[in-house]
Amino acid sequence: MALTRWPTEPNPKLLPWAIWRFKNRPGPSPWPTGNGVKIPEYAWEFLKWVEWKRKLARGIDAPRPDICKKLPASWPWAYLKQINVAVPQAPPPPPPPPAQEVPPDSWKLRYPAIFTSHGWALDSKFRTDEALRLMQNAGVGAVGLQGGMFLDDTGDRIRDYGMDVFIWGSANSRDQAYIDQAGATGYMPQVEGKYEYDSAFANFVAGVGKNISRSIVTTNASFDTFIRRPNGTVEGESTTEQAEALIKLGITNAHVECYLADMTPVDVDNMVWQSKHRGIYYVHPCLSYLGIESTKFGRQVSVFLAEPMSDAQYLQLKAL
Secondary structure (H helix, E strand, O other), X not given: OOOOOOOOOOOOOHHHHHHHHHOOOOOOOOXXXXXXXXXXXXXXXXXXXXXHHHHHHOOOOOOOOOOOOOOOOOHHHHHHHHHHHHOOOOOOOOOOOOOOOOXXXXXXXXXXXXXXXXXXXXXXXXXXXXXXXXXXXXXXXXXXXXXXXXXXXXXXXXXXXXXXXXXXXXXXOOHHHHHHHHOOOEEEEEEOOHHHHHHHHHHHHOOOOOOOEEOEEEOOOOOOOEEEOOOOOOOOOEEEHHHHHHHHOOOOEEEEEEEOOOOXXXXXXXXXXXXXXXXOOEEEEEEEOOOOOOOOOOOOOEEEOOXXXXXXXXXXXHHO
C-alpha cells in the first residue's frame, strides 16, 4: 500500500464509475482510460472501502481491507450513500432456525446383545450353564429374555456371568412384571407391524421400563407416515410420525432386523439406512445367527437367536 492520503476533492467521474462497477459494468465505462489516462490508485482503494462497508451492512464479518486509513472528512461517506441508493443490496438473510439438540441414546446396555427365547426351560445348554459360558466367552454384553420364557433365577444366572439383562417380545400388560422378575435393566419390545407398534407405544406411555434402558427391535414396519423434521440435526431431514412419537417419550434407539423370516441375512447397511430415514436416531443392526459377520458397526450389534447357535457361530460373534 503506497497511498497515504485520499484527495480532498475526487475526480467527478469517480462516483458514476463506482456505481458502474457495482452494477457489474453495464455498457462503456463512464471513466474511459487509454492514451495515458489511468484510474488513480485512490479510486481502487475507494472501491475496496465501499465493498467492505457494504459487507458490514449485511452482517458479514469482513476484515478491513489494506487501504489508506486517513479518509477525507465527507465525500467518501456521501458517495457510499449514493452508491447504496443506486445499487441497493439484498437484505441480510434471516438467521437459521435454532438447531434441535440430538436427544440422548435411550439404550445404555453393553454390546453385543443376544436374544433368547424358550431355551431356559427346554434346552439343556441353557438349563446348565453351557450357553452362558459360550456367551461370556464370545464377549456378549447383554442377554434378552423373552417375556414368559424364562425362570425365576435366569436373570441372576446371567448377571453372575457379568452380562446385562433385558426383556424383549411383543409388548403386553405383563411386561413390567417380567422386568421386575428378571431384575432387567433394559426393555426392548418387538415392533413388526401396527399392532405391535401400538402395543409397545401404549406400554411406553404407561411407563413400562421408565427408569431403565429402552429400545425396540423392529423390521421398520409401521413407520410409514413420512414427514420432515423441521429443526433436526439436518434441516428438513426425513422422519416419520411414529418415530417422532417415540422420541417424545424418550425412546431414540432401535435394533433393526437384518434378516428374512427364515433367518436368511439381508443387507445391513440398507436396513440401517431405512431406520434412520424413518427418523430413528440411534440404530443398530440385529443380525441373524446365520449371518454373524463383521460390519462397520463392529460389536455394536445384536444377534437373533441364541438357541440354534452352534459353538462355531459363537466364535464368529467373538471375532467381531
